[in-house]
Amino acid sequence: MAREQLKTLTEPMYYILLVLLEEQHGYGIMQKIAELTKGRVVIGAGTLYALLSRFEKEGIIEQVREEERKKIYKLTYKGKILLYEEEERLKKLLEDGMCYRKGLKNE
Structure with missing residues (x-):
């Protein structure tokens, strides 16, 4: 799926996609x-x-319109899948860490 193109998202990538669940322009x-x-x-900005x-x-995103020379973007269906997959990957990462720490405490 979308995961094939981007194996993992950087923090800026993740937050950009998260914010684009709603329509938004660059500065926004x-x-x-x-x-x-x-x-x-x-x-x-760069x-x-x-x-x-x-x-x-x-x-992953699309431009939906332009207002006063500002391009307005939103997440596509493909982008939503990528965001969901990244959130699931991060949840598993945290779960693994918590389980490992719990195991260390029990030793």
Whole structure:
């Protein structure tokens, strides 16, 4: 599926896709991510637009319209699958870590 193109997502990739569950323009994406992560993750414009271009070429996001020279993007069905798969991968990673730590405490 979508996982074939991107084996794992970087933190900026994940947050961009997460924010694009709702329609958003580039600057809005940067603001939402900074707000969501309380400033822990800050994505520069160069990184953002390079990733938006890549995601659009791969069919993960699409431009839905343009308002006042701002391109508005949203996640495609393929993008939603990729986001879900990444969240499942991260959950398993955390579960493995918790199980391992629990085992160490019981020794």
